[in-house]
Amino acid sequence: MAQMNLLQAINNALITAMEEDERVMVFGEDVGHFGGVFRATSNLQQKFGKGRCFNTPLTEQGIIGFANGLASQGSVPVAEIQFGDYIFPAFDQIVNETAKWRYRSGGQFSCGTLTIRTPYGGGIAGGHYHSQSPEAFFAHIPGMKVVIPRNPYQAKGLLLAAVRDDNPVLFMEPKRLYRAAVGEVPENDYTLPLGKADKVKDGSDITLLAWGAQVEIVEKAAAMAEEDGISCEIIDLQSILPWDAESVCESVYKTGRLLINHEAPLTGGFASEIAATIQQECFLYLEAPIARVCGLDTPYPLAHEKEYMPDHLKTYEAIKRTMDY
Numbered sequence: 395m396a397q398m399n400l401l402q403a404i405n406n407a408l409i410t411a412m413e414e415d416e417r418v419m420v421f422g423e424d425v426g427h428f429g430g431v432f433r434a435t436s437n438l439q440q441k442f443g444k445g446r447c448f449n450t451p452l453t454e455q456g457i458i459g460f461a462n463g464l465a466s467q468g469s470v471p472v473a474e475i476q477f478g479d480y481i482f483p484a485f486d487q488i489v490n491e492t493a494k495w496r497y498r499s500g501g502q503f504s505c506g507t508l509t510i511r512t513p514y515g516g517g518i519a520g521g522h523y524h525s526q527s528p529e530a531f532f533a534h535i536p537g538m539k540v541v542i543p544r545n546p547y548q549a550k551g552l553l554l555a556a557v558r559d560d561n562p563v564l565f566m567e568p569k570r571l572y573r574a575a576v577g578e579v580p581e582n583d584y585t586l587p588l589g590k591a592d593k594v595k596d597g598s599d600i601t602l603l604a605w606g607a608q609v610e611i612v613e614k615a616a617a618m619a620e621e622d623g624i625s626c627e628i629i630d631l632q633s634i635l636p637w638d639a640e641s642v643c644e645s646v647y648k649t650g651r652l653l654i655n656h657e658a659p660l661t662g663g664f665a666s667e668i669a670a671t672i673q674q675e676c677f678l679y680l681e682a683p684i685a686r687v688c689g690l691d692t693p694y695p696l697a698h699e700k701e702y703m704p705d706h707l708k709t710y711e712a713i714k715r716t717m718d719y
Contacts, residue, residue, distance in 0.1 A: 471507070515607055
């Protein structure tokens with residue numbers, strides 16, 4: 395075991411994958427000698443050469459188009475989009491090529507070996523072009539997976555699983571945790587299952603559901619609620635496509651209440667899909683309406699970032715309202 399932050403765990407996972415499989419290659423804007431804007435790919439070019447870790451032109455559509463071609467011809471590309479906000483120029487390639495290539499070719503070709511890494515989310519005073527949380531856009535696309543880690547241990551295990559999965563995976567990294575999240579990470583090779591939620595804490599009164607950096611937020615809110623005698627069960631979804639509805643239902647059967655927290659805006663956020671499914675499957679078990687604590691329906695506001703964020707205080711107040719319903 396070694397102490398690593400989230401960035402170091404991602405870097406370690408990439409080294410592990412590249413050592414294990416010579417088909418793995420890493421590319422994106424400034425990922426080579428510079429190591430990327432956050433240094434997640436530091437030393438990869440020095441270790442594996444310019445043929446397996448290299449810079450691309452500043453064109454996200456080109457990066458993913460190139461990655462689709464590599465994946466369909468047997469390579470294992472790990473493409474980096476420098477910020478989640480800039481993934482939208484590549485939206486057409488991801489939606490209409492990456493996710494559909496296996497289906498449209500009748501299984502003759504596949505982009506299943508492609509992993510797309512991108513940092514997302516706010517909390518770093520990045521403003522409205524470097525702080526968005528676009529995961530719900532991609533949860534609407536059959537044919538790929540969307541994975542979000544919350545700590546270094548998860549980051550390495552989930553990223554290695556993503557690289558080796560037989561489906562294209564969008565791996566979204568909460569950038570405000572890059573250097574803030576530190577923990578014990580096995581130095582050996584290991585994977586964690588994709589599409590499976592992680593129960594962070596047992597509880598009996600209310601289920602709190604989050605992913606990425608927001609798991610820490612609901613943990614803080616749960617600690618406040620515990621002082622009021624409220625027992626909170628905390629679940630980290632980890633993957634939002636596919637998402638582990640079975641584990642969430644099992645928890646709600648027990649607690650009778652559900653609160654979903656995500657940083658993306660409320661309207662059309664992935665909490666809506668979860669709430670609809672749980673209402674359908676657990677209606678007779680619910681003791682209160684499903685609560686959503688989310689970002690505001692506004693472009694990400696630099697001057698009002700603290701007001702925008704669905705923080706632990708907003709979450710605590712929503713826990714109290716749900717319990718008092």
